[in-house]
Amino acid sequence: MIDSTMKGRIVVFSIIGCPHCMNAKNLLQEKGLEYADVSLDEYPQMREWLRDNTNSKTVPQIFFNALHVGGNAELKEKIKDKAEWEALLEEIEKNAPGSDAPELPHPSTAVASTSIGDFTCEPDEYAKLVEEMRNCGIVKNHSKIFSTVKNAFTGKDFVEWVKKAKKLDETTAIEMGQALIDQHFGKEVKKDGQTFKADNTLYRLIEDDDSTALNAGETSPCTQGSALQLAESMRKLILKLYSVFLSSDGKKVNYKGISTASEFKMYLKLTKELIRVDIEHATREEKLAFFINIYNALVIHANIVLGPPTNLWQRYKFFNTVRYIIGGNEYSLQDIENGVLRANRKGVGQFRLPFGKDDPRRKIALKENEPLIHFALNCGAKSCPPIKTFSANGIDEQLKMAAEAFLDNDDGCTLNRNSIKLSKIFSWYKEDFGKNNADLANWIFKTMGAGDKKDKLEEILSGKNYSLSFLDYDWGVNSK
Structure with a gap:
């Protein structure tokens, strides 16, 4: 064990939620060694330096002064080799870091972390309208010959109520009905129609839909914000949880512990913002970053709430039924990967395209397949690519x-x-x-x-x- 008088330093470059990073840092701790942990999430400017000086894009990357050890596997090999390990210890015991050793970034250069505290809620006027609709009685059950449509309202009833309660003309009332659909507060019951009609067509509030989506239920009263900022906030928050509750050897996650954490409750609140988010007008780059981040976050969320799949049938069900409501429509993991990111291609075990010709989600899908997404999506298995955060700016790189x-x-x-x-x-x-x-x-x-x-x-x-x-x-x- 090295005492506190050592002249040199150990630097570990890592990212949040990386099991190999956690394992490497745990090994150093077991050896009684202090180290400086440089998170590439907080200091993304160090990525270029790391790539140029290690010829590697994986983490962790470990340095003993200027001596580049490598990653987690290489650290284990060095520890096994008594002579090499003693040489590394001697280096940091006797020598101060030279000019060729990695320089620690100044704290002032850290990227501000994104959390629920960064999300501000501006009350939406249509959220207030929805509350008034519930109180006025137009949202009710509608009996048909062979069935009952629960918690719905007709376009005609909505228009008449607006005209009377708000003292507005019919044209304005119809425009307000259309805004309910466009802003993803409501939708047509029987079809995926996007046009509001002042007749007996039945509509339902999104929050009244009988959905198994993990973010279903009461919609957010906030105005529509930035889709990318929202996805990044959600992802960083859940990755912090993932990192905190990762076992010391980096191999197991205490999902039960995460489920009781206050930060997880914050994350659940943020998923409600997805219901009404505007993704239709996003660029290709914005859609790539948004849906990759949401896919990875949804997998973690589902593992916490539902538990991970353990056999072939459970995996099939997991990827086809685990879903979020995004922009008024439901997206399963399969829908995100194969429908959106692979430009509406059949996935493993699928016999037809994810989105049919009349599916409103089809216009959200990328125009061309992007094969590189396969190295960004983490499905929760050990052989999946590592979890990372992606941003629209420079997404292709x-x-x-x-x-x-x-x-x-x-x-x-x-x-x-x-x-x-x-x-x-x-x-x-x-x-x-x-x-x-x-x-x-x-x-x-x-x-x-x-x-x-x-x-x-x-x-x-x-x-x-x-x-x-x-x-x-x-x-x-x-x-x-």
């Missing part, structure tokens, strides 16, 4: 970095003599990467970051006589 990092890891790609073994993700979504294995191998080569691994892959591909197969996917869950 961020996705490219995520892909490079995934391929740099053995979970994504392993090379051995004349064989290439890839994550099962490349088998499930092969059409996103080419028509055949040759196309896939070339896509891997073009996407892989420069380094020894890419050089090895180039050597394998030049030989022509190589095999390509897929690794087993570890669906193991990390709950306890």
